[in-house]
Amino acid sequence: MPPIEKPIPGEKYDIVFIGGGSGGSAGSRRAALYGAKTALIEESGKLGGTCVNVGCVPKKIMWHAADMADKLRHAADGYHFNIPQDKQEFSWATFKPQRDAYIRFLNGIYDKNVNSEGVSYHDGHAKLTSPTSIEIQRNDGTKYTIHTSNVVIATGGRPVTPSDNEIPGASLGIDSDGFFALEDRPKRVAVVGAGYIAVELAGVLNALGSETHIIARYDKVLRKFDPSLQDVLLKWMQHTGINFHGNSKVVKIEGQRGGPLSVHTNAGEVIQVDVVLWAISRRANTENLGLEDVGVKLDAAGNVIVDEWQESNIKGVFSIGDVQGKAQLTPVAIAAGRRLSNRLYGGQGFKYDKLDYTNIPTVVFSHPPIGSVGLTEPQAREKYGDAVKIYESSFRALYFSMIPQQHKEPSLFKLIVVGDEERVVGVHCIGMGSDELLQGFSVAVKMGATKRDFDDTVAIHPTSAEEMVTLR
Numbered sequence: 001m002p003p004i005e006k007p008i009p010g011e012k013y014d015i016v017f018i019g020g021g022s023g024g025s026a027g028s029r030r031a032a033l034y035g036a037k038t039a040l041i042e043e044s045g046k047l048g049g050t051c052v053n054v055g056c057v058p059k060k061i062m063w064h065a066a067d068m069a070d071k072l073r074h075a076a077d078g079y080h081f082n083i084p085q086d087k088q089e090f091s092w093a094t095f096k097p098q099r100d101a102y103i104r105f106l107n108g109i110y111d112k113n114v115n116s117e118g119v120s121y122h123d124g125h126a127k128l129t130s131p132t133s134i135e136i137q138r139n140d141g142t143k144y145t146i147h148t149s150n151v152v153i154a155t156g157g158r159p160v161t162p163s164d165n166e167i168p169g170a171s172l173g174i175d176s177d178g179f180f181a182l183e184d185r186p187k188r189v190a191v192v193g194a195g196y197i198a199v200e201l202a203g204v205l206n207a208l209g210s211e212t213h214i215i216a217r218y219d220k221v222l223r224k225f226d227p228s229l230q231d232v233l234l235k236w237m238q239h240t241g242i243n244f245h246g247n248s249k250v251v252k253i254e255g256q257r258g259g260p261l262s263v264h265t266n267a268g269e270v271i272q273v274d275v276v277l278w279a280i281s282r283r284a285n286t287e288n289l290g291l292e293d294v295g296v297k298l299d300a301a302g303n304v305i306v307d308e309w310q311e312s313n314i315k316g317v318f319s320i321g322d323v324q325g326k327a328q329l330t331p332v333a334i335a336a337g338r339r340l341s342n343r344l345y346g347g348q349g350f351k352y353d354k355l356d357y358t359n360i361p362t363v364v365f366s367h368p369p370i371g372s373v374g375l376t377e378p379q380a381r382e383k384y385g386d387a388v389k390i391y392e393s394s395f396r397a398l399y400f401s402m403i404p405q406q407h408k409e410p411s412l413f414k415l416i417v418v419g420d421e422e423r424v425v426g427v428h429c430i431g432m433g434s435d436e437l438l439q440g441f442s443v444a445v446k447m448g449a450t451k452r453d454f455d456d457t458v459a460i461h462p463t464s465a466e467e468m469v470t471l472r
Helices: 022-033 049-054 056-077 092-116 196-207 227-239 330-345 377-387 398-402 434-446 451-455 465-469
Strands: 012-018 038-042 120-123 125-130 133-137 143-153 157-159 188-192 211-215 243-245 250-255 261-265 270-273 275-278 282-284 317-319 362-364 370-374 388-395 411-418 423-430
Touching: 012 022, 012 330, 022 038, 022 049, 022 092, 022 330, 049 056, 049 092, 056 092, 056 196, 092 120, 143 330, 188 196, 188 270, 196 211, 196 227, 196 362, 211 261, 211 270, 227 243, 227 370, 227 377, 227 411, 227 423, 261 275, 362 434, 370 434, 377 388, 377 411, 377 423, 411 451, 411 465, 423 434, 423 451, 434 465, 451 465
Parallel strands: 012 038, 012 143, 038 120, 143 317, 188 211, 188 275, 211 243
Antiparallel strands: 125 133, 133 143, 157 282, 250 261, 261 270, 362 370, 370 423, 388 411, 411 423
């Protein structure tokens, strides 16, 4: 269902969500479900936000393609399938249109869901003219104003890239959005950054056959994750052929976009590539929304400052998702949006509904994948001191028993417990299946499970997950 073609200027709503990504879509649908008159405003012409269009979904599809490439090699080398080398070639150029078609299909699903719940979908750029009035400018330049009792800022974030003034030639590179616009697989790539986006995209490119470099400011990747995961992943990335340039910064890029590029670092290296991919940071989309004009406070990074109820300093102005700077994950935005609508319109039973931002699980779709929930070991020791105890196991999944030694991916599972009761405050894992098994163990952590609870659970054999309940 397309956006409203003939909006009614001056129309009054109970609640308006600005931004049609995961949080805005979920929150608006939940509010409408309760009978609230609800509007959703999106300026890109595509619902789903970063996650659907240039984030989680197409990224995971590319991860599956890369994982398939690994498994095809394993099938031939270890499991005795007769798959000639020339039959294992990945065709990026023909795969991309298929992937993009699926994203358009999801856009249509979002449109349908919003319409079926009775949400009024407005297409255009929104700007607050007061805490209860929103001016919408459509693509043809026409403007109109709607009014609301509550407004939710859910505009998400975007990749940050340096300017040419900061780093000469920086504009010759692309960002993570640009990765999904690549029409074919680049032969040589330099990924600048060491966070989860950099690690994920570098892993995909390397597995699909690109010569891949990571240029990082420090000597680690994923610095916000548990150090055990950092160490295992970096060692394996280098083992599989990713060139890691640690303690390095890009100082200059020479060449032309689409052609050979020379990347100069402060370490004196000159790295020859075809594509430079910036994956260094993201910033909230809070510019030109009229927020400061109506008094909404932002932090130094441009995030909307909210309280535990997702409300800004201005009554009736809320914010959810990446734009409020906390736990920038799609399921977090969805959960926050739904809980906000529950509390505002769901009746007495939801009077105190809000999102608890502790013990939020997260996965990195690296090669191999990572799962993490709760405190890292340094965080636990800082908070609990000598009361911390670590249970850890390193192993190879049974799948790799038939694979040549040099291709056996590592697995490491780690429990962090505190106190005499050994309450589990952190679960961290890397290895095949870590992305899928973490969800269930996150429930246990959220419920306050102890090591004894884990021990009392009968293992499922033979699986990697059984290691979590047999650690000694």
